[in-house]
Amino acid sequence: MALYSEKVMDHFRNPRNVGVIENADGIGEVGNAKCGDIMKMYLKIENDIITDVKFETFGCGSAIASSSMATELIKGKPVSEALALTNKAVAEALDGLPDYKMHCSVLAEEAIKNALDDYYSKHPEKKV
Amino acid sequence: MKIYADNAATTKLSKKALEAMLPFLTENYGNPSSLYTSGQLAREAVEKARETVARCIGASPREIYFTSGGSEADNQAILSAAELGKKAGKTHIVSDTIEHHAVLHTLKKLEKQGFEVTYLPAHENGIVRVEELEAALRDDTCLVTIMYANNEIGTLQPVREIGAVCRSRGILFHTDAVQAVGHVPVDVNLDNVDMLSASAHKFHGPKGVGFLYVRKGVKLLSFIEGGAQERGKRAGTENVAGICGTAVALEEAVENMPANALKLTALRDRLIKGLAEIPHSALNGDPLKRLPSNVSFCFEGIEGESLLLLLDDRGIEASSGSACTSGSLDPSHVLLAIGRVHDVAHGSLRLTLGDDATEEQVDYIIKQTGEVVSYLRSFSPVWRNLVSGKAEFIL
Structure with a gap:
């Protein structure tokens, strides 16, 4: 049996939405290099819709795959849906992660929430 | 490519080793402890392998104990030295910070039992300093255990000098030589070693077999009770094929x-x-x-x-x-x-x-x-x- 599912390997080998958004509406960064994982998410938001999302990740295969999958799950979706995204949903969309790698999906969830917090701090009027 | x-991590089994092993996995399956012909054939093969292994590291056959691998050899050497040390009122051990977990975790276990362990620094170059080892030795030091070569960064420790210091102080010296044996010249006499652990699959032998060298006159305790195999120091029917493969692979590696x-x-x-x-x-x-x-x-x-x-x-x-x-x-x-x-x-x-x-x-x-x-x-x-x-x- 392989370490990771085919889905994880696909998102690891061909990560979606890699990069940076200049003038992003929200930026989130979680994790630390000491533990071996850092995720940074950039969001572009128009009319409460996440019109674009990019990420940068320093981390293992599942950290990169989790970031990639999380961006796919929220791209083009209303902010409310992104806020409701759970780490479980990320892991499930990847056809599962090994137990000791579940924290990677948690980081992905947190990175998105962190970026949305940043967005709300810049646009307090949007907060419901 | x-x-x-x-x-x-591991090596490919040598062809010669495999050939030496096969007969003992097929027609010559006798138990070395049995007195009939097929048993005695197996016994002969095990003892011949012991001679070969001994010759490859400058030891005598009676100083070689076959084990399930490097980790078991490390455990037995360290726990045995510690228990014998304790009986003599000596509960201090000197080691270093970059040992394999087979050594480090065994030492942690001993610390919980009241032993004191000094971990020498490996410094930036990954090598312990003999003068720091000398300074760490005490009257109640019962064992020094320093690896021959590091498994992650490959650094070679000044084993010969460490051994000489230990010998002059009358302190037992064990070395985890799992990464060294078969790769760099190892001679238990030139290297002033009292106990040495090795693992066959690191030098193109089979997995699940290794050996512990124990210098004549150094007492070794048994931790697996049962039959009288390995001169009463390691019970359990010998891994005949594995032992034969070990000897052939080591001989080839040394050559x-x-x-x-x-x-x-x-x-x-x-x-x-x-x-x-x-x-x-x-x-x-x-x-x-x-x-x-x-x-x-x-x-x-x-x-x-x-x-x-x-x-x-x-x-x-x-x-x-x-x-x-x-x-x-x-x-x-x-x-x-x-x-x-x-x-x-x-x-x-x-x-x-x-x-x-x-x-x-x-x-x-x-x-x-x-x-x-x-x-x-x-x-x-x-x-x-x-x-x-x-x-x-x-x-």
């Missing part, structure tokens, strides 16, 4: 050692030179006092597991001291012990070449590693902070 570059060491050292240095050209990278451990096959690097701004997976995609099998490859949050204790900070230790790569390695393979590894490292850096927020000046480069 397919390149297995993880020979410190080919001069030629292999020469060839591998040149390839190792070529690999080191090539990888050092990747910006913000560094070799781990002393550049010269290291195993002929070992290259260990850290690359700043990336994480080791993703590096390994992408190298695997390109046909290169290697390993890393990254936390993500061990299932823990901390990167390799060896890399931390030689002063690599966490952030950098996560981006480590260990390449251990096989005897069949070629220049072409080494050049392929250099090229692929360079490409994968720069690809991973291209979307690493750590790397972005470094190049934009928000954080300072360490390497």
Whole structure:
């Protein structure tokens, strides 16, 4: 049996939405290099819709795959849906992660929430 | 291209070893403890193997005890020395910070039982200092256990000098030589060693078998009770095929050692030179006092597991001291012990070449590693902070 599912390997080998958004509406960064994982998410938001999302990740295969999958799950979706995204949903969309790698999906969830917090701090009027 | 570059993890079984093993897995399946012909054939084979193994490390056959591998040998040597030390009122042990877990975890267990352990630093070059060892010795020191060669960074310890110091102080000296035996010249007399652990699958022998050398006159305790095998020091029916494979593989490794060491050292240095050209990278451990096959690097701004997976995609099998490859949050204790900070230790790569390695393979590894490292850096927020000046480069 392989370490990771085919889905994880696909998102690891061909990560979606890699990069940076200049003038992003929200930026989130979680994790630390000491533990071996850092995720940074950039969001572009128009009319409460996440019109674009990019990420940068320093981390293992599942950290990169989790970031990639999380961006796919929220791209083009209303902010409310992104806020409701759970780490479980990320892991499930990847056809599962090994137990000791579940924290990677948690980081992905947190990175998105962190970026949305940043967005709300810049646009307090949007907060419901 | 397919390149297995993880020979410190395990090696391919030698053909000669396999041939030596097969008869004992098929028609000659007798138990060496049985008195009839097939049993005695097996007994003869085991004793012949013991002679060969002994000859390869300058020991006598009665000083060799076959075990299930290096970890068992380490456990038995250390626990035995400790228990005998305790009986004499000596409960201090000297070791170092970059030992294999088979040694470190055994020492932790002894610490819980009241033993005191001094862990010598391995310094930046991954080598312990003899003067620091001398200073650490006490009247109640019952054992010094220092590895021959490190499994992660390949550094060679000054075993001979350490052994001489221990001998002059009348203190038992054990060395975990799992990475050394079959790769560098090991002679228990020249090296002043009292106990030595080795593992067959690290020198093209089979997995699940190893041996412990114990100098004549040094008492060894048994931890597996049962029959009188291995002169009462290790019960259980002998792994006859494994033991025969061990002897043949070791004999072959020792015979080919001069030629292999020469060839591998040149390839190792070529690999080191090539990888050092990747910006913000560094070799781990002393550049010269290291195993002929070992290259260990850290690359700043990336994480080791993703590096390994992408190298695997390109046909290169290697390993890393990254936390993500061990299932823990901390990167390799060896890399931390030689002063690599966490952030950098996560981006480590260990390449251990096989005897069949070629220049072409080494050049392929250099090229692929360079490409994968720069690809991973291209979307690493750590790397972005470094190049934009928000954080300072360490390497």
